[in-house]
Amino acid sequence: MEVNKAVFTQDVPQDRIDAIRKILDLKKPAKIMIIGDIDTGKTTLTVYLANELISNGLRVAIVDADIGQKGILPPATISLAFVDSKFSSLDELTPYVHYFVGSITPNQFFGEMVVGTSRLTEIGRKLADVVLIDTTGMIYGSGVELKRLKIENVKPDLILALEKEGELGPIIRGYEDITVKLEVSEKARLFSRNERRAIRKEKWRRYFENSQLRSFSLSEVNITGTSIFQGKPIGNTEKSLLERLFKWVILHGRKIGDKYFVVKADVTEGPRVVDKNVVRYFDFSKLGNLLVGLLDREGLCLGIGILKGINFSEGRVDILTPVKDENVHEIRFGRIRVREDGEELGLLDRDAL
Numbered sequence: 001m002e003v004n005k006a007v008f009t010q011d012v013p014q015d016r017i018d019a020i021r022k023i024l025d026l027k028k029p030a031k032i033m034i035i036g037d038i039d040t041g042k043t044t045l046t047v048y049l050a051n052e053l054i055s056n057g058l059r060v061a062i063v064d065a066d067i068g069q070k071g072i073l074p075p076a077t078i079s080l081a082f083v084d085s086k087f088s089s090l091d092e093l094t095p096y097v098h099y100f101v102g103s104i105t106p107n108q109f110f111g112e113m114v115v116g117t118s119r120l121t122e123i124g125r126k127l128a129d130v131v132l133i134d135t136t137g138m139i140y141g142s143g144v145e146l147k148r149l150k151i152e153n154v155k156p157d158l159i160l161a162l163e164k165e166g167e168l169g170p171i172i173r174g175y176e177d178i179t180v181k182l183e184v185s186e187k188a189r190l191f192s193r194n195e196r197r198a199i200r201k202e203k204w205r206r207y208f209e210n211s212q213l214r215s216f217s218l219s220e221v222n223i224t225g226t227s228i229f230q231g232k233p234i235g236n237t238e239k240s241l242l243e244r245l246f247k248w249v250i251l252h253g254r255k256i257g258d259k260y261f262v263v264k265a266d267v268t269e270g271p272r273v274v275d276k277n278v279v280r281y282f283d284f285s286k287l288g289n290l291l292v293g294l295l296d297r298e299g300l301c302l303g304i305g306i307l308k309g310i311n312f313s314e315g316r317v318d319i320l321t322p323v324k325d326e327n328v329h330e331i332r333f334g335r336i337r338v339r340e341d342g343e344e345l346g347l348l349d350r351d352a353l
Helices: 014-025 042-055 110-127 142-154 193-208 236-246
Strands: 030-036 060-064 077-083 095-100 130-134 158-163 179-183 212-217 222-224 248-256 259-266 279-283 290-295 301-311 316-321 330-338 344-347
Touching (some): 014 042, 014 158, 042 060, 042 077, 042 130, 042 158, 077 110, 095 110, 095 290, 095 301, 110 130, 290 316, 301 330
Parallel strands (some): 030 130, 060 130, 158 179, 222 330
Antiparallel strands (some): 060 077, 077 095, 290 301, 330 344
């Protein structure tokens, strides 16, 4: 399976050449956002633009915000890279920094998508002449609002819209003065869901191939992105009552406001009637292979890891990661479970943790 969907091409339509001219005419630094449906050639366009712009003597930054089909590894993050020489694919670029989203789909993660894209764009703008922002193909339904929130927050100088039949109208309405519409190439290939998953599997595998198991003390890092450590620890009386009532073994429990949140294992099989307005619960087994982000003090992502163990009594988490940086200040829980061989084990709901 080919790892990358987009490579540099010399077969260039006239509207792409015109787009380069528009970018060259913009006041620098300039921010360029590329939008379009899935498989319309957004990443191919990004690669072409970057190569042409550096040929014109400009320093180029790329923000890869397509979290599910990332060119700049790893998936489930937004990444910033700088282009110093000609290249044919985003995976050739060395990431400068990431922003952790924790999922391969923007659904339920609009805040992270907007904040991450905006933060990395601003970093790129300070260090480059042109920032190219490659986005996801989520353009329908709530995707319209996500794209408009990004535009409102990032304030691009130019929007390049890869459009077939007016499908981007609801997104670019009101932004026509900064939008250039480009035709979708007839050579743009559609990828099936299974093909996308296979491409991601290889990218996960490549990212984690040189990983090591690292142990972190919960007293030395912040754990975020989860309710597990919010509120106050439950007492032994409450713990015993909940265990008897629901036939659970509770490995960890907190009281958050007037609700309980517990990490549990079942003692017996069978259905249970649990009022989730009173008790929220999470199966301990599903913590295994959970994707986590390793963050610095600025909230930027140094890299990602896979949760391999959590010992609540000893206050320790074990994470498989290629990140060697010692300045890990925060560990943020994601919502996808994945093995180091790249096999995805499923997405979790935002509220599950």
